[in-house]
Amino acid sequence: MKVSIIKIGGNLIEDESVLKKVLQNFARLEGAKILVHGGGKLATQVSEKLGIATQMVDGRRITNRETLDVITMVYGGLVNKTIVANLQSLNCNALGLSGADLNSIKSVKRPVKTHDFGFVGDVTAVNSEMFSLLLNNNITPVCCAISHDGNGQLFNTNADTIASEIAIALAKNFEVELYYCFEKKGVLRTIEDEDSVITDINTEIYQALIKENIIADGMLPKMQNCFNALERNVSKVFIGSIDMLSEENQLRTTITL
Numbered sequence: 001m002k003v004s005i006i007k008i009g010g011n012l013i014e015d016e017s018v019l020k021k022v023l024q025n026f027a028r029l030e031g032a033k034i035l036v037h038g039g040g041k042l043a044t045q046v047s048e049k050l051g052i053a054t055q056m057v058d059g060r061r062i063t064n065r066e067t068l069d070v071i072t073m074v075y076g077g078l079v080n081k082t083i084v085a086n087l088q089s090l091n092c093n094a095l096g097l098s099g100a101d102l103n104s105i106k107s108v109k110r111p112v113k114t115h116d117f118g119f120v121g122d123v124t125a126v127n128s129e130m131f132s133l134l135l136n137n138n139i140t141p142v143c144c145a146i147s148h149d150g151n152g153q154l155f156n157t158n159a160d161t162i163a164s165e166i167a168i169a170l171a172k173n174f175e176v177e178l179y180y181c182f183e184k185k186g187v188l189r190t191i192e193d194e195d196s197v198i199t200d201i202n203t204e205i206y207q208a209l210i211k212e213n214i215i216a217d218g219m220l221p222k223m224q225n226c227f228n229a230l231e232r233n234v235s236k237v238f239i240g241s242i243d244m245l246s247e248e249n250q251l252r253t254t255i256t257l
């Protein structure tokens, strides 16, 4: 059986009308599928409203107790439930999950090296039996960027990593395709030129693109997650816009080893 894992980034979640279109494309996708969502931008906005400062290091949010409360409310509550309700309206039988729900994703606190990230977890286990059970019953899991340690502690975990870890775990039993959807059509050669999509990137090209400063910021950890997934038996990995799910010949970046 084939399973498609779709991760949607923060810029697709922020705007209600964009999110609706994203979810229509997702709902139309045939076969077993899992949606993973971020929401980092929204968490930053809500933190600001509450007077909580945001600090990011290497694309990861430093998550103190107050920030953990915000991300739990925003990712686990507002964003996850809004997505599930919209998918239900599109006849997609969605079930919203944090990593604690059905023990879906376990993690340990990220070890302190140069920085203490606080309540940020590195994934240690994905409950693939549970995901299989849901998928075999035509239930579509909707996963947010929250994991847990099994002792009652929730952790913030980057959504790209949640998506690749689920993909890797399911690759043991399924043919898995991983789609990273964001606001651009793919990895761009010139960030201002929306159509300058680099259609194929392997590890060698990736290293060259880093040297040329073409790939930077959030794209660096995203691509690391892509290679990590491919190295651990995920069949196909793509980066592109949500249109890559529905339109043939749509520009997108295909990642290979």
Ligand SMILES: Nc1ncnc2c1ncn2[C@@H]1O[C@H](COP(=O)(O)OP(=O)(O)O)[C@@H](O)[C@H]1O
Pocket: 008, 009, 010, 011, 038, 059, 181, 182, 183, 184, 186, 187, 188, 189, 191, 214, 215, 216, 217, 218, 219, 222
């Ligand atoms: N070459 C590139 N092509 C496209 N985006 C790039 C590139 N280099 C850096 N980026 C940045 O990476 C961002 C995507 O990473 P991130 O914000 O982590 O994604 P997401 O919204 O999916 O969480 C883009 O919004 C863009 O600003």
Ligand SMILES: CC(=O)N[C@@H](CCC(=O)OP(=O)(O)O)C(=O)O
Pocket: 008, 009, 010, 011, 037, 038, 039, 040, 041, 043, 059, 060, 061, 071, 120, 145, 156, 157, 158, 159, 160
């Ligand atoms: C530890 C960590 O940094 N977690 C991320 C999780 C959300 C996320 O990944 O959202 P996007 O996909 O929208 O960026 C964060 O809090 O920003």
